[in-house]
Amino acid sequence: MEECEVCGRESGNISIIDIESVELRACPRCSEGKKVIRRPGAGAATRITMQQPKEEDKLVQDFGERMRKGREAMNLPLKVVAEMLNEKHSLLLRIEEQKTMPSVALTKKLERFLGIKLVEEKDIESTPSGQGKGGKATLGDFIVGN
Numbered sequence: 236m237e238e239c240e241v242c243g244r245e246s247g248n249i250s251i252i253d254i255e256s257v258e259l260r261a262c263p264r265c266s267e268g269k270k271v272i273r274r275p276g277a278g279a280a281t282r283i284t285m286q287q288p289k290e291e292d293k294l295v296q297d298f299g300e301r302m303r304k305g306r307e308a309m310n311l312p313l314k315v316v317a318e319m320l321n322e323k324h325s326l327l328l329r330i331e332e333q334k335t336m337p338s339v340a341l342t343k344k345l346e347r348f349l350g351i352k353l354v355e356e357k358d359i360e361s362t363p364s365g366q367g368k369g370g371k372a373t374l375g376d377f378i379v380g381n
Contacts, residue, residue, distance in 0.1 A: 240335060241265035243325055250274050255321070257338050294342065298353045299333035305349030306331075320344055 237249040239262035246262040251273040253259075258272060295301060306316055313331065317324040322341065329335040330345075337345065342353050 238335075239265055240326060240329075241323060243329060257340050259338075293355055294336060295353055295355050298337070298342075299331045301351050301353060302327075302331050302345060302349065305345075305351035309349065316348070320348060 236245045236247050237260060238244070239246055239249065240259040241254075241261045242265050244262050244264075248263050249260045250263070250266045250271050251258055252261045252266045252269040252271055254269060261269070306313060311319075313327055314324050317327045320327075322344075326335065330337050330341075337353070345351070346353050
């Protein structure tokens with residue numbers, strides 16, 4: 236049984252739906268009238284529902300607490316934040332309680348709106364001499380005798 240990311244109900248019949256360019260796992264009741272991307276039984280790919288952050292950019296461990304502190308710093312109840320971001324209150328509550336990970340699009344939306352950082356960027360090491368822009372190896376790095 237999987238959890239519906241819209242209402243939170245457990246269901247064995249989860250579909251992948253599109254709501255404002257965000258893919259969500261939804262029960263049959265919540266997927267009614269929505270654009271269905273994949274139905275149950277469409278293969279193993281149905282379990283991959285949201286675009287995850289790149290390996291270099293990982294969601295911080297305390298994303299729920301940071302979200303709550305950012306919201307409280309603005310003195311806004313979660314219901315108001317949900318309305319202003321055009322998101323479901325139940326989804327934002329589950330994210331704040333760290334029961335659900337936000338999609339990349341929602342993470343960016345929350346960061347902009349609340350003025351917080353939810354993604355930690357991978358440490359970029361200083362570029363060793365002899366490497367080109369962006370730390371990529373140049374042809375000279377492969378020539379023996381340099």
